[in-house]
Each structure stands twice: as C-alpha cells, then as structure tokens.
Amino acid sequence: MSDHVMERLVHVFGRARGEQLYAETLESIGLSDIGGPNDEMRFADALIGRGGLHEAIGRSLRVRALLHGASRASP
Numbered sequence: 001m002s003d004h005v006m007e008r009l010v011h012v013f014g015r016a017r018g019e020q021l022y023a024e025t026l027e028s029i030g031l032s033d034i035g036g037p038n039d040e041m042r043f044a045d046a047l048i049g050r051g052g053l054h055e056a057i058g059r060s061l062r063v064r065a066l067l068h069g070a071s072r073a074s075p
Contacts, residue, residue, distance in 0.1 A: 002034040004064070005043060008057060021054075037070035 010018035026032065029042050044065055047058030066072070 001036060001040050001068075005034055005040060005061060008061065012053065012057060037065045037068040040065040040068070041070040 009021050025046050029046050034040050044058040044061035047054045
C-alpha cells in the first residue's frame with residue numbers, strides 16, 4: 001500500500017517533495033506507515049483536506065482504498 005502512495009506523490013511532486021509530503025501527512029494522522037486500506041483512506045482524506053492538487057491525488061487514493069476494502073467512513 002505505502003509503495004503505491006509514495007510512487008504517486010513522487011510522480012507528481014518529485015522525489016524530495018513527495019517524500020516530505022508523505023512523512024508530513026503520516027505524522028498529521030498519527031501513523032508511521034500505511035498498513036492497509038483503512039490507513040490509505042485516512043491518508044487520502046488528509047490530502048483531500050489540503051485542497052488543490054493534493055485533493056485530486058487524495059481523491060484518487062480514496063477510490064483505490066475503497067476498491068481494496070476500506071470502510072467508507074474513516075476511523
């Protein structure tokens with residue numbers, strides 16, 4: 001899960017900014033890594049809250065998390 005998320009962020013923002021955004025977002029939601037679909041959903045929701053391009057990426061990740069079995073309501 002986390003590899004896909006990191007790849008997406010690095011593809012859009014570049015290596016340095018993508019890795020920084022990944023770490024900042026994990027910290028903001030109290031996780032050390034993405035362990036499954038529900039964690040990916042929480043991560044996606046945090047990106048959505050930032051708006052703009054972050055929101056677009058977050059919405060894409062949210063759909064992926066749902067397709068992989070995440071609950072509709074993030075914990």
